[in-house]
Amino acid sequence: MSAAALDAMVPTPSRVVGRTREVAGSLTVELVPEGGAIPAFLPGQFNMLYAFGRGEVAISLSGDPADRSRIVHTVRPVGAVSTAIANLEVGGVIGVRGPYGSAWPMQEALGRDVVVVAGGLGLAPLRPAIYHLLRVREHYGRVIILAGMRRPDEILFRNELEGWRGRLDVEVHVTVDHADPGWHGNVGVVPALIPRASFDPARAIALVCGPEIMMRYAAGTLQDAGVSPDRIYVSMERNMKCAIGLCGHCQFGPTFVCKDGAVMRLDRIAGLLSVAEI
Amino acid sequence: MAGLENILLQHPFFRGLEAQLGVAVSGCGRNVRFEAGERLFREGEAANEFFLLREGRIALEVHSPGQPPAVLLTLGAGEIAGVSWLVAPYRWAFDGRALERVHALGIDARCLRAKCDADHDLGYELLKRFLALSIRRLHDTRLQHLDVYGQPGA
Numbered sequence: 001m002s003a004a005a006l007d008a009m010v011p012t013p014s015r016v017v018g019r020t021r022e023v024a025g026s027l028t029v030e031l032v033p034e035g036g037a038i039p040a041f042l043p044g045q046f047n048m049l050y051a052f053g054r055g056e057v058a059i060s061l062s063g064d065p066a067d068r069s070r071i072v073h074t075v076r077p078v079g080a081v082s083t084a085i086a087n088l089e090v091g092g093v094i095g096v097r098g099p100y101g102s103a104w105p106m107q108e109a110l111g112r113d114v115v116v117v118a119g120g121l122g123l124a125p126l127r128p129a130i131y132h133l134l135r136v137r138e139h140y141g142r143v144i145i146l147a148g149m150r151r152p153d154e155i156l157f158r159n160e161l162e163g164w165r166g167r168l169d170v171e172v173h174v175t176v177d178h179a180d181p182g183w184h185g186n187v188g189v190v191p192a193l194i195p196r197a198s199f200d201p202a203r204a205i206a207l208v209c210g211p212e213i214m215m216r217y218a219a220g221t222l223q224d225a226g227v228s229p230d231r232i233y234v235s236m237e238r239n240m241k242c243a244i245g246l247c248g249h250c251q252f253g254p255t256f257v258c259k260d261g262a263v264m265r266l267d268r269i270a271g272l273l274s275v276a277e278i
Numbered sequence: 279m280a281g282l283e284n285i286l287l288q289h290p291f292f293r294g295l296e297a298q299l300g301v302a303v304s305g306c307g308r309n310v311r312f313e314a315g316e317r318l319f320r321e322g323e324a325a326n327e328f329f330l331l332r333e334g335r336i337a338l339e340v341h342s343p344g345q346p347p348a349v350l351l352t353l354g355a356g357e358i359a360g361v362s363w364l365v366a367p368y369r370w371a372f373d374g375r376a377l378e379r380v381h382a383l384g385i386d387a388r389c390l391r392a393k394c395d396a397d398h399d400l401g402y403e404l405l406k407r408f409l410a411l412s413i414r415r416l417h418d419t420r421l422q423h424l425d426v427y428g429q430p431g432a
Contacts (some may be wrong), residue, residue, distance in 0.1 A: 154427070185352075191418070211427065
């Protein structure tokens with residue numbers, strides 16, 4: 001292993017300076033590296049977070065890429081490592097290395113309508129792209145945010161979604177799979193929102209993130225609406241270990257999700273999405 | 279009638295419909311409006327009209343005694359409310375309630391069924407469109423039932 005690769009494997013101790021309890025047990029943590037600058041990142045990239053004594057896990061950056069004062073991640077506790085991270089208190093320290101991976105196609109999307117399709121916690125990796133779109137709003141066509149959540153009380157980043165919906169230059173639709181009596185919004189799956197959105201499929205670019213089943217279905221609906229697969233991007237999730245394309249744990253057909261993804265263009269992986277054993 | 283025909287042909291569900299079939303369908307149509315809370319149809323009642331939603335949203339609901347209605351699905355502009363009119367015994371399976379003011383084109387189902395019986399080209403065209411709609415909603419329901427956001431890692 002080269003010296004550069006070894007460096008890439010060394011985490012930077014980073015202190016928790018803020019934490020926000022989100023829905024369904026998830027947590028947004030704000031980190032500041034000890035004795036080092038905060039690396040720039042592109043929307044869609046991820047870091048490897050190292051809970052000392054437990055292990056490492058790949059987590060997408062969920063903060064504003066223009067905010068260089070802290071590193072922001074939104075974590076859902078599903079295993080030993082993510083649970084340890086989700087239990088961190090302010091002042092706690094974890095290791096951080098990154099950012100790694102590909103990014104949402106913000107350059108390719110310039111001048112185009114942008115359709116953001118998020119499912120559940122999939123909104124977190126898309127949030128940096130949304131921050132970017134709204135910061136340089138004039139450089140893009142229509143901006144549409146479609147978010148599907150499990151229940152009304154599990155709507156991630158609800159305050160921000162409401163704020164974005166309040167803007168006159170963004171179209172936001174939120175739907176839940178299961179409503180309760182107090183919910184007056186949409187009920188149904190998020191792909192069903194796609195035909196309702198006002199965008200030009202011939203010039204739109206779509207960014208999709210969520211559970212893989214939902215992404216497959218959303219990608220199909222986007223194509224039915226006329227968006228070509230080379231303008232549909234999905235964020236894949238696999239078991240990442242080294243994050244630099246060496247170990248092969250995240251191999252996805254001929255690609256490594258850590259190095260060639262996590263954001264991937266649909267036409268390059270469409271054949272693999274429906275293969276169960278990959 | 280040309281106004282209704284234009285509305286019908288501009289509705290996404292009927293996009294690309296042959297003009298003469300559009301005349302036949304719109305001949306059974308009327309403009310309708312529902313205020314928030316009003317029922318478009320009720321479970322168990324005869325399904326004698328379906329709706330091309332133009333503005334506003336509706337909820338498909340089901341009731342249990344002593345419980346508030348459970349909303350299964352919401353539908354909005356550009357969508358169709360009502361499939362039960364097409365298949366015997368022509369009874370609504372759920373309630374349809376306007377969530378806000380709704381403007382729609384209502385199509386008299388008895389009128390249209392009679393035209394479909396007389397003109398199988400029209401009937402086949404409508405069956406193809408409604409079957410595709412029904413399959414899409416079936417797939418949506420299956421995905422909804424999977425509860426994908428409740429799974430670890432979602």
